[in-house]
Amino acid sequence: MWLSRLTFESVQRMYQVRYLSRSQLETQAALLLRGELSNNSTMQIDDAFRLKDELRQLTKLKEQVERLEFLECHMGDYYRQGKIPFKAYVDLKNGNRHQEHVVELCTAIRNKPSCLAEARLSRGDDLNRMMDKYLEKFEDKFFKPRFNIVAPLPGIRCEKSDDGFKLTMPVDGSAADINSAKIAAQWWSSKTNKFKFEVIASKQPNAIKIQHIQSGPSHVNMHERNQINLGPGLSSPLIIAHEMGHILGFPDCYFEAWDKASESFIYIELDPSGSNLMCNINGSAIVPDHYFEQLKASYCN
Ligand SMILES: [Zn+2]
Numbered sequence: 375m376w377l378s379r380l381t382f383e384s385v386q387r388m389y390q391v392r393y394l395s396r397s398q399l400e401t402q403a404a405l406l407l408r409g410e411l412s413n414n415s416t417m418q419i420d421d422a423f424r425l426k427d428e429l430r431q432l433t434k435l436k437e438q439v440e441r442l443e444f445l446e447c448h449m450g451d452y453y454r455q456g457k458i459p460f461k462a463y464v465d466l467k468n469g470n471r472h473q474e475h476v477v478e479l480c481t482a483i484r485n486k487p488s489c490l491a492e493a494r495l496s497r498g499d500d501l502n503r504m505m506d507k508y509l510e511k512f513e514d515k516f517f518k519p520r521f522n523i524v525a526p527l528p529g530i531r532c533e534k535s536d537d538g539f540k541l542t543m544p545v546d547g548s549a550a551d552i553n554s555a556k557i558a559a560q561w562w563s564s565k566t567n568k569f570k571f572e573v574i575a576s577k578q579p580n581a582i583k584i585q586h587i588q589s590g591p592s593h594v595n596m597h598e599r600n601q602i603n604l605g606p607g608l609s610s611p612l613i614i615a616h617e618m619g620h621i622l623g624f625p626d627c628y629f630e631a632w633d634k635a636s637e638s639f640i641y642i643e644l645d646p647s648g649s650n651l652m653c654n655i656n657g658s659a660i661v662p663d664h665y666f667e668q669l670k671a672s673y674c675n
Pocket of ligand 1: 617
């Protein structure tokens with residue numbers, strides 16, 4: 375949501391890699407500030423209205439800088455993530471069948487010398503077979519887990535009836551936040567899947583707390599899953615709906631890491647539909663049908 379796009383030009387495009395770097399943000403900011411915005415430290419309302427597009431872009435840049443600062447603070451984590459070759463994976467999926475990408479994928483599964491040896495012996499169709507083999511192994515190990523529920527959370531109750539399934543989540547927070555959470559719950563309800571998700575206000579110890587943090591992005595600690603932490607300005611129902619997904623047990627289905635090759639942070643959305651709520655928080659975000667099936671299977675059996 376907060377990243378600008380450098381994209382593949384390919385027609386059969388499925389996945390995009392987006393880049394975030396300080397130099398790129400500085401260049402964009404410098405361009406914006408070169409015009410009228412640079413002359414005005416305070417602004418009349420008429421000017422602000424006239425320059426509203428520039429101001430909006432500047433606000434977006436500010437969000438990106440804040441995100442970048444957060445990423446830099448957690449550099450160790452993102453550096454380690456960068457060792458998982460998702461970039462090679464999406465490049466192969468997008469049809470760029472380079473041998474070195476196949477070796478990279480293989481190296482995430484086996485040791486590098488044996489991958490290099492296997493690639494040397496594989497030519498033409500053999501290389502395609504090697505690619506298919508490691509694409510499958512890579513997906514099982516790194517890709518599929520990002521779309522699967524980790525475990526049900528005790529405290530969330532399921533009721534079955536003739537109308538279908540109903541999950542109830544107790545929530546503890548301010549009246550305004552509980553109200554937003556109730557709106558957010560609509561993302562996790564689906565008539566076609568006969569699934570209803572309901573938020574009820576509660577002060578019980580097992581209630582999910584909603585709290586506001588001073589800095590950083592909204593998040594849920596996936597080991598505890600007992601609290602939704604909302605970052606400054608990041609508390610809309612849509613964002614709460616995404617965080618609720620974590621409480622229910624779904625991981626993020628985007629990949630974010632430090633990319634040595636481009637010396638920037640990369641961001642790859644792993645669902646090519648572009649509308650999976652757990653991969654992307656945009657206006658068209660929805661919960662895919664198979665998520666409801668997983669909820670039924672893990673909470674209602
Ligand atoms: Zn998330």
